[in-house]
Amino acid sequence: MKQDFLKYQAQTSPHPLVLEVSHAKGSYIYDTKGNAHLDFVAGVSACSLGHCHPKVVTAIQEQTETYMHVMVYGEYVQQPAVAYTKLLASLLPDSLETTYMVNSGTEAVEGAIKLARRATGRSQLLAARHAYHGNTMGSLSLMGYEERKSAFRPLLPDVGFIEFNNEDDLKKITRKTAGVILETIQGGAGFIEPKNGYLKKVRQRCNETGTLLILDEIQPGFGRTGKLFAFEHYDCVPDILVIGKGMASGLPVGAFTASQKLMATLQDSPKLGHITTFGGNPVIAAACLATLKEITETQLISQTLIKEALVRKLLQHRLIKEIRGKGLMLALILENAEIANHLVLTCAKKGLILFWLLFEPKAVRISPPLTISTDEIESGCGIILEVLEGYKQ
Numbered sequence: 001m002k003q004d005f006l007k008y009q010a011q012t013s014p015h016p017l018v019l020e021v022s023h024a025k026g027s028y029i030y031d032t033k034g035n036a037h038l039d040f041v042a043g044v045s046a047c048s049l050g051h052c053h054p055k056v057v058t059a060i061q062e063q064t065e066t067y068m069h070v071m072v073y074g075e076y077v078q079q080p081a082v083a084y085t086k087l088l089a090s091l092l093p094d095s096l097e098t099t100y101m102v103n104s105g106t107e108a109v110e111g112a113i114k115l116a117r118r119a120t121g122r123s124q125l126l127a128a129r130h131a132y133h134g135n136t137m138g139s140l141s142l143m144g145y146e147e148r149k150s151a152f153r154p155l156l157p158d159v160g161f162i163e164f165n166n167e168d169d170l171k172k173i174t175r176k177t178a179g180v181i182l183e184t185i186q187g188g189a190g191f192i193e194p195k196n197g198y199l200k201k202v203r204q205r206c207n208e209t210g211t212l213l214i215l216d217e218i219q220p221g222f223g224r225t226g227k228l229f230a231f232e233h234y235d236c237v238p239d240i241l242v243i244g245k246g247m248a249s250g251l252p253v254g255a256f257t258a259s260q261k262l263m264a265t266l267q268d269s270p271k272l273g274h275i276t277t278f279g280g281n282p283v284i285a286a287a288c289l290a291t292l293k294e295i296t297e298t299q300l301i302s303q304t305l306i307k308e309a310l311v312r313k314l315l316q317h318r319l320i321k322e323i324r325g326k327g328l329m330l331a332l333i334l335e336n337a338e339i340a341n342h343l344v345l346t347c348a349k350k351g352l353i354l355f356w357l358l359f360e361p362k363a364v365r366i367s368p369p370l371t372i373s374t375d376e377i378e379s380g381c382g383i384i385l386e387v388l389e390g391y392k393q
């Protein structure tokens, strides 16, 4: 199967991990040789409730037996998406009441920047250096790494960059700026949190200039940082919230949320200002609904902070220079990239799944399912310490 994978499936890198998956359950992925791999990555923060959570599986099964795709987004009233967007609105600030469901994170970002341009009548978009918002042309244009995008130029015109956490740069937000897009906690850059009321200051500047603030919560969203959404930690409500990844606990999805008034601008001038075939798909929406109910009706969100404290207590080692992030969105910062690579690859051989961050080579991601148990955390951290202890410089 490995050879066919390498030949017939397009590859993203010359060094894929090539774990041959048999099945997955809870915090474990099982390979075709029968080995169990403890998952400290959760499909890169996507499987919030672990693998094949029974409530998500049941919701999907029931919906597939009722109806699947019946019409393009926005025409028919389909219960799963209606129930989901209504529940989501009840959990968000009043101004974030209307959600447009799409098929992936990057597509949600595309929708959000279109909305910002359409609603303000302005064209300039500002993003942060070292930002990652996805890989389609629009979100690629917002990526704060020239070397990863220069081969694909020309990209979107009128896109500028500001330094995350740099207050002086806020003057670049002007009356010409349609939208400022920021990750609430920068992911690919190394799990960088906003400091010294930064997001509130961005909010203030956006208010002064009539610019829309877009927060990308695709990674920190859905309870991962100890709040349903990370912006709740920083007392800053965006005009447009972008979500995805953990939203359906393992099915492809994304969405952007704004006020009804703002969102209405996509309905006309031009008519059908944003359309999609599969957005709001009932099977995916049923998985989203089951996931959101489980996350908000249990103690999973508050337990995230207890689990973070456990990881921080256990993972004390001279080669770990820092642990960044919040809740179960954590990154170990090692002394150098070589140690980070050694850790990821050696842990893989010992049955622990870890992964890199996109742009910070010294970092190793720990973003397990929110449902991970303390025993599983202890066992995974034990493997990490054993591998670091055995590392010969």
Ligand SMILES: Cc1ncc(COP(=O)(O)O)c(C=O)c1O
Pocket: 104, 105, 106, 107, 109, 132, 133, 134, 135, 183, 187, 216, 217, 218, 219, 244, 245, 254
């Ligand atoms: C912050 C952020 N925005 C956008 C995306 C893109 O999401 P997707 O891969 O679902 O298109 C990601 C994916 O890693 C992300 O972390």
